[in-house]
Amino acid sequence: MEKVALVTGAAGGLGQAVAGKLAASGWKLIVTSRDGERLAQAYGDSHLQIVADCSSVAGTRLILDVAKAHQFQPVALAHCVGNIRLGALHRMSESDFMDCLSANLISAFHTLSAFVGALKDANTPGAAVLVSSAAARIGTPNHEAVAAAKAGVEGLVRGAAATYASTGIRINAVAPGIMDTPAAARILGSAPAREAAARQYPLPGIATPEQLAELMVWLLSESGARVTGQVWSMDSGFSSIRPLVK
Numbered sequence: 001m002e003k004v005a006l007v008t009g010a011a012g013g014l015g016q017a018v019a020g021k022l023a024a025s026g027w028k029l030i031v032t033s034r035d036g037e038r039l040a041q042a043y044g045d046s047h048l049q050i051v052a053d054c055s056s057v058a059g060t061r062l063i064l065d066v067a068k069a070h071q072f073q074p075v076a077l078a079h080c081v082g083n084i085r086l087g088a089l090h091r092m093s094e095s096d097f098m099d100c101l102s103a104n105l106i107s108a109f110h111t112l113s114a115f116v117g118a119l120k121d122a123n124t125p126g127a128a129v130l131v132s133s134a135a136a137r138i139g140t141p142n143h144e145a146v147a148a149a150k151a152g153v154e155g156l157v158r159g160a161a162a163t164y165a166s167t168g169i170r171i172n173a174v175a176p177g178i179m180d181t182p183a184a185a186r187i188l189g190s191a192p193a194r195e196a197a198a199r200q201y202p203l204p205g206i207a208t209p210e211q212l213a214e215l216m217v218w219l220l221s222e223s224g225a226r227v228t229g230q231v232w233s234m235d236s237g238f239s240s241i242r243p244l245v246k
């Protein structure tokens with residue numbers, strides 16, 4: 001089966017890093033965004049570019065239909081759509097909460113559903129990697145909305161991995177801490193804010209999207225062939241260790 005990967009949120013920071021590494025490893029790519037201009041800025045005329053909104057069933061069907069019409073059968077999915085909506089629970093507006101659920105959980109549900117549906121139709125194994133967050137693993141102030149959405153993503157990953165394991169479809173997630181991408185621009189917007197964010201992590205510093213992309217590409221590759229139903233943290237120790245405070 002030809003190595004074709006679908007990268008959603010491909011105009012974003014992580015999406016571009018994953019797409020770059022997949023292309024360098026010989027994958028043929030389908031890249032998606034809601035904004036065709038941003039896709040063209042990022043990729044020129046490379047790859048099959050599809051403008052669609054992954055947070056609706058119609059959007060995800062469109063992606064798989066256009067791919068099929070171009071004879072692209074994706075066997076790997078890197079779902080890089082999502083946002084970070086911060087704010088204390090009692091202050092979060094209904095619209096911000098719904099946007100957070102839509103970008104993070106509902107998009108993951110519909111995109112994974114369309115992807116595994118296409119694999120089942122083609123009777124083909126494949127692999128998907130979704131993106132959770134350290135905030136789903138450990139309580140972090142003002143992260144209630146994104147924590148709830150990403151915890152849903154983790155449940156989706158385990159359930160779907162169980163459903164499709166017997167057909168050779170692997171489904172995993174990664175759970176990063178803060179990364180230097182547009183989604184984190186507000187949190188990292190000034191030098192003092194950046195230093196304060198970096199100090200929250202046992203391994204000091206701010207991660208790059210390329211570091212997470214490396215793990216995601218590995219999970220999609222043959223090297224990850226025995227891994228499914230897992231959520232892999234890459235959060236500089238944030239959710240699992242508490243070093244001595246000096």
Ligand SMILES: NC(=O)c1ccc[n+]([C@@H]2O[C@H](COP(=O)([O-])OP(=O)(O)OC[C@H]3O[C@@H](n4cnc5c(N)ncnc54)[C@H](OP(=O)(O)O)[C@@H]3O)[C@@H](O)[C@H]2O)c1
Nearest residue numbers: 009011012013014033034081082083103178179181183184
């Ligand atoms: N950066 C961090 O610190 C961090 C930390 C933990 C988890 N994450 C997760 O990492 C993933 C990648 O994000 P990123 O850091 O690369 O951010 P990013 O550069 O903002 O990319 C995310 C992409 O998601 C799409 N998107 C955002 N809101 C959407 C909505 N309401 N409906 C549909 N699509 C929407 C946008 O694509 P278009 O506008 O092009 O359609 C955007 O380019 C996300 O799941 C994010 O939650 C990031």
